[in-house]
Amino acid sequence: MIYNIRHILLLFFLLHNFHDILCNNDTDKDVLLSFKSQVSDPKNVLSGWSSDSNHCTWYGVTCSKVGKRVQSLTLPGLALSGKLPARLSNLTYLHSLDLSNNYFHGQIPLEFGHLLLLNVIELPYNNLSGTLPPQLGNLHRLQILDFSVNNLTGKIPPSFGNLSSLKKFSLARNGLGGEIPTELGNLHNLSTLQLSENNFSGEFPSSIFNISSLVFLSVTSNNLSGKLTQNFGTDLPNIENLFLASNRFEGVIPNSISNASHLQYIDLAHNKFHGSIPLFHNLKNLTKLILGNNFFTSTTSLNSKFFESLRNSTMLQILMINDNHLTGGLPSSVANLSGNLQQFCVANNLLAGTLPQGMEKFKNLISLSFENNSFTGELPSEIGALHNLERLAIYSNRLSGEIPDIFGNFTNMFFLAMGNNQFSGRIYPSIGQCKRLTFLDLGMNRLGGSIPEEIFQLSGLTALYLEGNSLHGSLPHEVKIMTQLETMVLSGNQLSGNISKEIEGLSSLKWLLMAGNKFNGSIPTNLGNLASLETLDLSSNNLTGPIPQSLEKLQYIQTLNLSFNHLEGEVPMKGVFMNLTKFDLRGNNQLCSLNKEIVQNLGVLLCVVGKKKRNSLLHIILPVVGATALFISMLVVFCTIKKKRKETKISASLTPLRGLPQNISYADILIATNNFAAENLIGKGGFGSVYKGAFRFSTGETATLAVKVLDLQQSKASQSFSSECQALKNVRHRNLVKVITSCSSLDYKGEEFKALVMEFMPNGNLDVSLYPEDVESGSSLTLLQRLNIAIDVASAMDYLHHDCNPPVVHCDMKPANVLLDENMVAHVADFGLARFLSQSTSEMQSSTLGLKGSIGYIAPEYGLGAKASTRGDVYSFGILLLEMFTAKRPTDEIFKEGLSLSKFVSAMDENEVLKVADRSLIVDYEYSTQSSITGDQSSGIGSNTHWIRKAEECIAGVIRVGLCCTAQEPKDRWSMREAITKLQAIKHSMLAL
Known part of the structure; x- marks a missing residue:
């Protein structure tokens, strides 16, 4: 009886579903025809979809054998476009939907959550937007979900943790954000998880590290934090690919990672991992290991263990351990690495010693990078055996000796950077064999001889750096071959002869620097035909x-x-010559101009109009007449010189000088400072002392100037001198201290002497004004003065960050480096730590000297090894701003155990921010404005309450600006342009009646 009932029920079920299949057959066809009508089909691949044909035979459609129900719709890479129709959800028997690599846009229909039989949904490489529908969490049979490379936003719905059958989950390269839900740890069948290149933040769920079936994990380029679990390798025994790069993961790498013996690709770059460099034993399948841009440390002993641990990784192709804190030397066990090695990079560490021997083993090596370390010794000649080498970067070390004649072997080389070392000897002509070379840097060495003509026959070269050597000779005519050249830097050599006219044919040239040589003759007349030129330096x-x-x-x-x-001759009047900030003509005594602004600011003569050469006889007559007139003039000068000396007094401030003063020697400085007398000492800095000097020039003019004398006993003082000269060379702004000239010579003891001669600021620096010696009287700076000083400093920094090309980062903003002139106008000084934010190799080499700033003002990311940035300057400015209006140094004793000035102020409630302000500012403002304001007292305009309120609003506003500039994360800080705009608005509001 039971047996019969079961058969009856089964028959009833089959009849019911068979009826459903028959009744819904036409529905599937209608859905597909509706889909066709709503999409654009430029390739006409859907032209066969017609109502009079069997839909199961249509392109991209697969049906069930029974009932002809649509089970698969597969239309990838057909350039289809339009919105995804919600009606597709009526294909209730659909198992697979693949519309990848098309141009579908709009949102993912919520109704797709009704496709309960769906196993695969692939929509990558489209233009989909909107959020992920939580309803998709109902698709319990789903095994593949791929929405990568779209424009999706919002968060991952926690309901996706219910997709228990999911094996591949990819959302890479979208705009998704928020935290990754911990519920994804429930996907126990997951083998591939791709969440890279989104905006995910927060801590990465440790539950995901427990998915033992995981083979591929990629969450690169997000803002995720967290640590690898202690049993990482044990919990993920099947993991093959681990991509965690460009996040904020931290902690040490657990030793258990070696238990994940199937690992093939490890990329942990650009995180905050620290501790000793990890060891990777038994990873026989490892092909790529990328650990760059972290905080790993090592010693020579640890380096040896690290390379020894990779001995059995015989398939290793890429090894990158750059940008860490590795020290010590590279051991001989480097030669035990896999012979399959293609990329080897240890750049930007603290490694020393000689380059490792045995490199000739790596016949497959394509890229070799040792740059920015402290390697010494000679370049091993066996590197010449690496015939497949395409990229060799060993710049910024201390390598010496002659460069071996190995260039002829590098026929595949396109990038060769060996600058900023101590190489000597000559450049071998064999370099011309590097026919594919696009980038060549041999600058800042001790190379001599002439430049091989073969270099100028490299037609594909785009950048050539040979500056700072002892190269001589002239530029060959072959330079015209280099039609793709964008950068040519030859400054600081002994090159001579005329500047070849063929250089006019380098149509791609953007940067041409040939300063500090012995070139003679005239500037090529058609140099202006280099239409792309951005920098031209032919000085000295x-x-x-x-x-x-x-x-x-x-x-x-x-x-x-x-x-x-x-x-x-006459300075041209049009184009670039209309912008005084872009060009420098100093030291050309025969130049003249009809433009008075050029005459006043650039020190050229005023052209005499209307006089022409008469004839060749004038060349004989004029010298005779001139000599006679000169003799008579000397007699007159001799008789009157005493009188003029008596009438001339030493100016108390900078006397306007026409053009550049005469070259100032050590003797001039010695006399002006009264043998560096203590009473002329203005202050001391990190790399020297500043003196007040009374100078008398041969023109009879006098000026009081400031002289910064470098203490060359300090190891980095010379580098500071160079950095400051370079930073101030082309910048001009009313709120920057003007450097008049420099002096680099020998003192009377025969020792090296370097000094900068600058404007003298009679009111000293801001630090002295904020904290006078008379502590009881407090600072004499009023509220308005402090606000004006803040705006002056912000204006200078805004100019350096946004109006200079390349942008300049000051790196040491503090009150002691803000000087005040006779009108209390602020001027930013001391560019000894400054650097440029240029992408050109030569400028990238100039690293910051030590720690980037002064204690208390240093941006927090600098303490973690971050590179100098404008956001770091903004942080220092914010601290200075808070200090000015709270009268508290950032190094005050109260700031201990993690408490800083910024945290101290930000801890205050929004309405209590004035509690940390310098209360004397309100009193000063009230007093200074009371006497000058008249009006109806009943209106409140002249009342105490009104002015106190204005002062409080101003101070609170400035403090808020300071807090916005000192946000912990650089990306959260304001730019200097935003800061100065807000400060100017605060001032306008305060002064408005």
Whole structure:
């Protein structure tokens, strides 16, 4: 009886479903025809979809054998576009939906959550937007979910943790954010998880590290934090690919990672992992190991253990341990690495010693990077055996000796950077065999001889750096071959001869720097035809003749430096010459201009109008007449010189000087400072002392100037001197201290002497004004003065960050480096730690000297090894701002155990921020405005309450600006442009009646 009942029920079930299949057959066809009508089909692949044909035969459609129900819709890479129709959810028997690599846009329909039989849904490489529907969490049979490379936003719904059958889950390259739900740890069948290149934040769920079936894990380029679990390798025994790069993961790498013996690809770069460099034993399948940009440490002994642990990784192709804190030397066990090695990078560490021997083993090596370390010794000649090498970077070390004649072997080389070492000898002509070379840097060495003509025959070269050597000779005519050259830097050599006219044909040239050589003759007349030129520096040569008018056409030029030559004639009046901040003509005594602004600011003569050469006889007559007039003039000067000396008094402030003063020698400085007398000592800095000096120039003019004398006993003082000269070379702003000139010579003991001669600021620095010696009287700076000083400093920093090309980062903003002139206008000084934010290799080499700033003002990320940035400057400015308006140094004794000035102020309630302010400011403001304000007292305009309220609003506003500039995360800080805009608005509001 029971047996019969079961059969009856089964028959009833089959009849019911068979009826359902028959009744819904036409529905599937209608759904597909509706889909076709709503999408654009440029390739006409859906042209066969017609109502009079069997839909199961249509392109991309697969049906069940019984009932012809649509089970699969597969239409990838067909350039289809339109919105995804919600009606597709009526394909209730659909098992697989693949519309990848098309142009579908709009949101993912919520109704897709009704496709309960769905196993696969693939929609990557489209333009889908909106959020992920939580209803998709109902698809319990789903094994593949791929929405990668779209424009999706929002969070991952926790309901996705219910997709218990899921094996592949990919949301990479979208705009998703928020925290990754811990519920994903319930996906115990998951083998692939791709969440890279989104905006996920928060701690990465440790529950995901417990999914033992996981083979592929990628969460790169997010903002995730967390640590690898202690049993990481044990919990993920099947993991093959581990991508955690570009996040904020921290902690040490557990030793258990070696238990994940199937690992093939490890990428942990750009995180905060620390501790000893990890060891990777028994990873026989490992092909790529990337640990760069973390905080791993090592010693010579640990380095040996690390490379020894990779002995059995015989398939290793990529090894990158760059940008960490590795120290010690590279052991001989480097030679035991896999012979399959293609990329080897240890750049930007603290490694020393000689380069490892045995490198000739790595015949497959494509890229070798040792740059920015402290390696010494000679370059091993066996590197020449690496015939497949395409990239060799060993710049910024202390390598010495001659460069072996190995270039002829590098026929595949396209990037060769060996600059900033101590290489000597000559450049071998064999370098011309590197026919594929696009980047060549041999600058800042001790190379001599002439530049091989073969270099100028490298037609594909885009960047050439040979500066800072002892190269001589002239530029060959072959330079015209380099039609793709964008950067040519030859400064600081002994090159001579005329500047080849063929250089006019380098149409791609953007940066041409040839300063500090012995070039003579005239500037090529058609140099202005280099339409892409952004920087032209021909300073400190022996060039003669006029400035070519063609230079007026350089519309993209940012820096034009023709100073210290023997140029003559009239300065062009158009184009770049209308912008005084872009060019430098100093030291050309025969140049003149009809533009009075150029005359006043650049020290050229005023052109005499209307006089022309008469005839060749004038060349004989004029010298005779001139000599006679000179003799008579000398007699007159001799008789009157005593009278003029008596009438001339030493100026108490900077006397306006026409042009550049004469070259100031050590003797001049010694006399001006009264043998560096203690009473002329203004202050001391990190790399020297500043003196007040009374100078008398040969013109009879006098000026009181400040002299910064470098203490060359300090190891980095010379580098500070160079950095400051370079930083201030082309910047001009009313709120930057003007450097008049520099002195680099020998003192009377024959020892090296370096000094900078600058404007003198009679009101000293801001630190002295904020904290006078008379402590009881307190600072004399009023509220308005402090606000003006803050705006002045912000204006200077805004100029450096946003108006200089490349941007300049000061790196040491503090009150002691803010100087006040006679009108209490602030000027930013001391650029000894400054650096440029340029991408050119030569400038990237100039690293910050030690720690980037002063204690209390240093941005927190600098303590973690971050590179100098404008956001770091903003942090220092914010601390200075808070200090000015709270009268508390950031190094005050109250700031201990993690408490800082910024945290102290930010801890205050929004309405209590004035509790930390310097209360004397309100009293000062009330007093200074009371006497000058008249009006109806009943209106409140002249009342105490009104002015106190204005002062409080101003102070509170400034403090809030300071807090916005000192946010813990750099990305959360304001820019200097935002800061100065807000400060100016606060001032306007305060002064408005």
